[in-house]
Amino acid sequence: DIVMTQSPDSLAVSLGERATISCKSSQSVLYSSNNKNYLAWYQQRPGQPPKLLISWASIRESGVPDRFSGSGSATDFTLTISSLQAEDVAVYSCQQYFSLPLTFGGGTKVEIK
Amino acid sequence: QLQLQESGPGLVKPSETLSLTCAVSGGSLTNSPYHWGWLRQPPGKGLEWIASLHFSGRPYYNPSLNSRVTISMDTSQNRFSLRLSSVTAADTAIYYCARLPMGFPNCFDPWGQGTLVTVSS
Numbered sequence: 001d002i003v004m005t006q007s008p009d010s011l012a013v014s015l016g017e018r019a020t021i022s023c024k025s026s027q028s029v030l031y032s033s034n035n036k037n038y039l040a041w042y043q044q045r046p047g048q049p050p051k052l053l054i055s056w057a058s059i060r061e062s063g064v065p066d067r068f069s070g071s072g073s074a075t076d077f078t079l080t081i082s083s084l085q086a087e088d089v090a091v092y093s094c095q096q097y098f099s100l101p102l103t104f105g106g107g108t109k110v111e112i113k
Numbered sequence: 114q115l116q117l118q119e120s121g122p123g124l125v126k127p128s129e130t131l132s133l134t135c136a137v138s139g140g141s142l143t144n145s146p147y148h149w150g151w152l153r154q155p156p157g158k159g160l161e162w163i164a165s166l167h168f169s170g171r172p173y174y175n176p177s178l179n180s181r182v183t184i185s186m187d188t189s190q191n192r193f194s195l196r197l198s199s200v201t202a203a204d205t206a207i208y209y210c211a212r213l214p215m216g217f218p219n220c221f222d223p224w225g226q227g228t229l230v231t232v233s234s
Contacts, residue, residue, distance in 0.1 A: 038218070040220035040221075042160075042221075048226075049209055049224035049225060049226055049227050050160065050209075050221070050224055051222075051223075051224070052220055052221065052222035052223075055220050055222075061222070093159065093160060095160070095220055095221075097218040097219050097220055098218070099218070100173060100175075100218060101162055101175040101176060101177070102162040102165075102175075102218055103162070104159050104160040104161070104162070105159065106158075106159040107159050107160075
């Protein structure tokens with residue numbers, strides 16, 4: 001199984017400041033034949049189901065604000081919120097879909113400082 | 114707009130079988146190439162993929178649950194189901210159904226609201 005490790009477990013950021021979340025995979029999730037990283041990011045607000053934010057490591061889903069960005073390749077990935085807004089308070093999780101079983105990181109809780 | 118809604122008992126006794134259904138509206142289960150899946154999230158913990166299925170293909174299961182899980186589909190009712198046998202307290206979780214947008218394996222979008230299942234006598 002590919003183990004997904006996120007850090008930190010939680011972080012508190014002031015409104016308007018940058019939040020950075022790391023996700024590391026125990027094996028590469030980069031498929032060499034198409035040069036795509038099989039990595040997604042989700043946002044889960046309190047009491048809500050997860051919402052897909054980013055797929056293929058860096059492709060924002062339709063309607064996702066451009067303050068959210070994904071980067072990285074192979075085994076090291078980052079989700080950045082460039083200017084934290086109050087509605088961004090949530091748990092953020094990464095998921096690999098390179099191989100079965102599909103696996104998730106443990107989540108990072110983002111709060112307002 | 115595609116919507117998924119989980120339903121089933123909120124309380125299951127240890128050693129019994131958990132059965133959940135996901136009703137899909139605003140789209141068809143037979144709309145290829147979508148796959149459909151079940152996931153769960155124990156209280157305060159991370160997400161775990163359970164199983165996925167395409168209407169014309171074989172099911173895929175998480176090996177950690179493989180021997181206890183069955184995913185099935187009723188295309189006439191546009192819903193799919195999960196059965197998890199021999200449950201224990203460790204199976205207490207919010208259970209979600211979701212669509213996999215394009216092919217398998219993939220990510221999940223959208224998700225149902227989730228249903229809390231508690232395993233307790």
